Amino acid sequence: MEKQEVSVKEVLEIFIRYPIYDIDNAEVNNKIQKLIDNLGKSEKICKNYSVISKTIYSLNEIDFANLKIFFGIESEDHFSQFSNSSPLGSKGKDNLQHFWRHVVLSCYQRQYIDSITKDVNENVSKASEIMENIEVELNKANDNIETVGKKFKTVTQKANQAENKVNGIYSEFVGILGVFTALSFALMGSVQVFGNILKNIDTPTMGNIGYVLIVGGIYLILIYLIIMTLFIGMKKVFDNKNSKYKFNWIFTLCIVTVSITLIILGIRLV
Template sequence: MDNEISIDLFIDIFIGYTKNKDNGALGLYESIKENLMTLSTLSNLCKEYSDISKYIYNLSEEDFKLLKNFFDIGDEKKGSYNGILEDLKELSVDQKDNLKRFERHVKLSCHQRDYIVNNFTKVSDELKNVKGEIKDTENKVGNLTSNVSKASDEMGKNRRDFDKITEKVKQAKSKVNGIYSEFVGILGVFTALSFALMGSVQVFGNILKNINTPNVGNIGYVLVVGGVYLLLIYLVIMTLFIGMKKVFKEGSEYQFNRAFTWRIIGTSAVLVLSGLGLIVIHEFCLT
């Protein structure tokens, strides 16, 4: 079974549980616990963000509402996920992390779908209003043909109305294009930030795991790495915001906060220098 089919299966199980949990079906609660236990062991599956988003975007409205209720983000606020997760006492730290990754991206995909649907609904309403105004204008033009004596006066008025309608059509098209740009930018920033933060946590986890007997030298090494990594993470995040600014408004430049940037640089320098100092002290004591 490939990842896409597996993701579809687990999401359908969550939807089915939310739909049937009030019917008192025997073994339903134990079944959902077993499925969550199985999901927690599938690390690669929990990171298949594109497949998760794809399936959630294609759910029907009813199933989408049931999925949001399962994760306690729907309007009814009758979720089950957190309560079930508390009952799974036997989960290891890695298994809990896998479920948290899966939960975070499911919620992110749900919020993104709501955002897209709401914006398209607004644009559709505006387009309906534009069509109504165009129809009114056509009726006015038809009346002009039956009244030649008023043709010159009405032509000027209809010309102005037509210009307004054309401008509204252009604005509606611009909003539709803006929605695509905003969605791509937001999705890219969220995804990149998620990877950057998870990567930083994993790096420090690996560093701390290798320090079995803490001493002055090891602490200095951690401070040096932390200072350098703080500066790198800041540069990555700023690069993302600069790129998002260009997507939203072509030709504009992102304005850095100089005071905050210097604080980041200063903090990084203090960590690196402190770490180097501790390493030197440790080496001196060994000699």
């Protein structure tokens, strides 16, 4: 089997080199004619289809093109001319006809395979280009999405800042109203109380002054508690975590100290 395969290769290589030579050279034509005559006598080579196909499929592009020229696929059929000129009998020419037919068939099959392969490669190349374009577009889309996301985040932050400012303005405004309201209630109450106390005092004595100091100390604490209660109540209404409406313990200590001092002085004077 290996010997037949080598023989087929040798025969086809001679046919491949024929278009390179001078086809009008009588010596070359005589050698080709003798080769074809001997080929017609070898039925095993002429009808060894698998080896012929395998050999043709493994040819490079240049050798394959020369082989097609010799067998008349794309030009004049030189093989048939030599075959018709052969003195072989019917069996020998039948062997040559089988050999020619299978070589031509294998050439057409290879052309078809090459065409399919070329189309597949072109389609793969186009598909690769399309995928690359899609990837580029996806990258652009992702970049645009990231840009929009950053802008949206910036707008959201600015909106939150604006909302915080508005809430702060509302809080401060209500706080101011609360301060004036608390002071108004406290002052009206304290003025009325002190007015009633002083109204009942005809002649100021140390006891009366002490009594006034005791009442003043108590009302000082009450006024402070009322004002801070209003502030803390506003904090609960707005539920603002940044609100600073809470007891200032240092100031509260000062108020309590002053109130206690007034009460103690008042008690001593009484």
